[in-house]
Amino acid sequence: MVDDEPQIVRTLRINLSARGYSVLTAHDGTTALEVAAEGKPDVVVLDLGLPDVDGTAVITGLRGWTTVPIIVLSARVDSADKVQALDAGADDYVTKPFGMDELLARLRAAVRRSAVVEGEDAVVETASFTVDLAAKKVRRDGAEVHLTPTEWGLLEILARNRGRLVAQKQLLQDVWGPAYEKETHYLRVYLAQLRRKLEPEPAHPRHLVTEPGMGYRFEP
Amino acid sequence: MVDDEPQIVRTLRINLSARGYSVLTAHDGTTALEVAAEGKPDVVVLDLGLPDVDGTAVITGLRGWTTVPIIVLSARVDSADKVQALDAGADDYVTKPFGMDELLARLRAAVRRSAVVEGEDAVVETASFTVDLAAKKVRRDGAEVHLTPTEWGLLEILARNRGRLVAQKQLLQDVWGPAYEKETHYLRVYLAQLRRKLEPEPAHPRHLVTEPGMGYRFEP
DNA sequence: GCTGCGCGTCAAGGGAACGTCAGGAAGTTC
DNA sequence: GAACTTCCTGACGTTCCCTTGACGCGCAGC
Numbered sequence: 213m214v215d216d217e218p219q220i221v222r223t224l225r226i227n228l229s230a231r232g233y234s235v236l237t238a239h240d241g242t243t244a245l246e247v248a249a250e251g252k253p254d255v256v257v258l259d260l261g262l263p264d265v266d267g268t269a270v271i272t273g274l275r276g277w278t279t280v281p282i283i284v285l286s287a288r289v290d291s292a293d294k295v296q297a298l299d300a301g302a303d304d305y306v307t308k309p310f311g312m313d314e315l316l317a318r319l320r321a322a323v324r325r326s327a328v329v330e331g332e333d334a335v336v337e338t339a340s341f342t343v344d345l346a347a348k349k350v351r352r353d354g355a356e357v358h359l360t361p362t363e364w365g366l367l368e369i370l371a372r373n374r375g376r377l378v379a380q381k382q383l384l385q386d387v388w389g390p391a392y393e394k395e396t397h398y399l400r401v402y403l404a405q406l407r408r409k410l411e412p413e414p415a416h417p418r419h420l421v422t423e424p425g426m427g428y429r430f431e432p
Numbered sequence: 433m434v435d436d437e438p439q440i441v442r443t444l445r446i447n448l449s450a451r452g453y454s455v456l457t458a459h460d461g462t463t464a465l466e467v468a469a470e471g472k473p474d475v476v477v478l479d480l481g482l483p484d485v486d487g488t489a490v491i492t493g494l495r496g497w498t499t500v501p502i503i504v505l506s507a508r509v510d511s512a513d514k515v516q517a518l519d520a521g522a523d524d525y526v527t528k529p530f531g532m533d534e535l536l537a538r539l540r541a542a543v544r545r546s547a548v549v550e551g552e553d554a555v556v557e558t559a560s561f562t563v564d565l566a567a568k569k570v571r572r573d574g575a576e577v578h579l580t581p582t583e584w585g586l587l588e589i590l591a592r593n594r595g596r597l598v599a600q601k602q603l604l605q606d607v608w609g610p611a612y613e614k615e616t617h618y619l620r621v622y623l624a625q626l627r628r629k630l631e632p633e634p635a636h637p638r639h640l641v642t643e644p645g646m647g648y649r650f651e652p
Numbered sequence: 653g654c655t656g657c658g659c660g661t662c663a664a665g666g667g668a669a670c671g672t673c674a675g676g677a678a679g680t681t682c
Numbered sequence: 683g684a685a686c687t688t689c690c691t692g693a694c695g696t697t698c699c700c701t702t703g704a705c706g707c708g709c710a711g712c
Contacts, residue, residue: 291531298537303545304524305538311511317518318525325523325545360688377568398690400670407671415671424669424698425581426568580699616658618701624660635660644658 213237214244214270215259215285224257227312228319241265245273253280255322257315260286260297268300275301281322285310336371338419338432341410343371350410357409362387366402370420370430379427403428433457434464434490435479435505444477447532448539461485465493473500475542477535480506480517488520495521501542505530556591558639558652561630563591570630577629582607586622590640590650599647623648 213228215221216239225235236251238244241262248256256274260267271282284297287308294305303325304318334346341352348364350357359367365387370378384393392398403422407414421429433448435441436459445455456471458464461482468476476494480487491502504517507528514525523545524538554565561572568584570577579587585607590598604613612618623642627634641649 291534294531294534295537298541301544303541314511314514317515321518321523324521362689375567375569395690396669397692400672401690404671404673422670423568423581426584582700615701617703620659621661621701624662628661642659 213257214239214241214262215257216240216261216263217259220259220285223312224315227316231316239263241267241270241273244270248274248278248280252278254326255319256280256282257319258282258284258302260284260288260293268296271297271300271302279326281326283315283318283322285315336374336430336432340412340419343367345371352410359406359409363402363406363409366399367406367430370428374430374432377423377427377429381427383428399428433477434459434461434482435477436460436481436483437479440479440505443532444535447536451536459483461487461490461493464490468494468498468500472498474546475539476500476502477539478502478504478522480504480508480513488516491517491520491522499546501546503535503538503542505535556594556650556652560632560639563587565591572630579626579629583622583626583629586619587626587650590648594650594652597643597647597649601647603647619648 213221213224213235214237215224218239221237221239225237228235236247236253238247241264244258244262258267258270262270267284267286271284274280274282281303282301283304283306284302285306285308286293286297289307297305303322306315306318334344336343336345341350341357343350345368348368350359350364350367366383369383369386380396380399381393383399384395388395388398403420404414407417407420411417411419419431421431423429433441433444433455434457435444438459441457441459445457448455456467456473458467461484464478464482478487478490482490487504487506491504494500494502501523502521503524503526504522505526505528506513506517509527517525523542526535526538556563556565561570561577563570565588568588570579570584570587586603589603589606600616600619601613603619604615608615608618623640624634627637627640631637631639639651641651643649
């Protein structure tokens with residue numbers, strides 16, 4: 213929730229919290245980008261009139277690394293503003309003043325849409341183990357396998373991109389953060405641990421495959 | 433495009449056609465569902481005020497079998513209508529009268545969103561092998577072919593420019609870097625390797641074609 | 653015919669990337 | 683504060699890939 217007017221932030225926070233959303237707030241564009249990168253929100257509500265940077269710049273900044281739904285709030289009724297924001301990558305545009313129930317409906321629509329994308333096959337199965345993305349659990353031969361947070365983070369990204377090659381850089385950025393994109397040694401250590409826990413023959417991995425020089429691939 | 437007012441349908445048809453969209457129209461809810469089932473549109477623009485059935489019923493009917501983006505048009509400004517339509521499964525709600533450029537921007541936003549979901553099968557096929565650009569995978573006779581990073585880099589550029597001639601200089605710059613634009617020997621070595629892995633008769637390439645003195649061409 | 657040029661093919665060496673093991677630091681739990 | 687977990691780091695052996703050179707072929711120009 214990004215807005216520079218405290219009372220709007222407050223009203224929205226109350227309404228959204230009451231409905232079970234957990235809300236992160238920012239009052240300008242710079243902190244908005246930081247908070248978003250930190251908190252990985254499921255949906256962004258963004259006021260265009262921010263004190264520091266232009267609202268569309270925030271949209272562009274977000275779109276650089278995420279496809280999270282962005283709902284723009286704005287007092288400007290000029291359609292050129294709408295076009296600009298939508299083409300920058302916003303998903304929806306609501307003009308102030310707005311009804312709370314309308315905003316909530318648009319929020320539900322935005323979340324529902326992205327849930328379709330993510331919610332496909334929350335359970336990934338292989339010949340020797342299963343990964344339950346929603347429950348964050350891994351089973352092998354019926355028994356549950358315990359993974360550390362880092363191990364799970366790695367496995368989750370690979371499982372969500374099953375079949376596709378995931379670049380080392382992306383794995384490092386998503387699990388450890390942007391500053392660690394060169395620490396490929398971490399990947400080797402943790403991939404070895406995952407293989408030891410999950411693969412029938414850790415020395416000859418069938419599901420957690422290395423593509424030398426490029427990255428790793430999860431083969432179901 | 434579903435609307436019972438002929439002039440709106442006409443205006444939209446002209447505007448959309450001029451921008452390269454192909455437009456299917458219906459003037460009531462029943463035919464709308466038929467036309468949609470028949471024509472499998474990429475996005476639906478739906479007026480709520482239809483002569484036969486309620487607009488939300490059309491949304492529900494569509495949502496039974498498709499996740500196609502639905503943009504609702506309506507003269508009703510009452511926010512209860514918006515909430516109802518959005519919760520029924522609509523993706524966006526535009527109030528009449530609306531600016532054409534705004535609607536077009538919302539259309540682009542809707543199409544862009546769904547393109548992200550579908551766009552995961554960027555696959556280039558030839559008679560003897562297939563290249564999956566997104567997964568970075570190459571298959572030949574059903575079996576997966578392993579490529580090294582350099583081989584893949586080369587093939588990717590050629591596949592993305594399939595049918596077009598790609599200059600040696602461009603290949604060398606894109607794969608090896610600007611300093612290597614004279615190392616044409618690299619190209620010969622790696623093209624030979626790709627042909628050996630992918631072509632039925634490596635000595636007589638059909639898909640990875642040399643244009644002597646100029647460059648190479650990927651022929652699907 | 654001979655020579656130079658561009659292209660294709662093959663193989664080998666060196667270096668980069670990878671897998672593995674183990675130990676220590678930091679934080680958690682009881 | 684002891685036991686435990688988790689993460690990071692270093693060392694070493696192995697695997698894989700890029701580069702490079704040598705050679706053959708076809709073609710055009712001298």
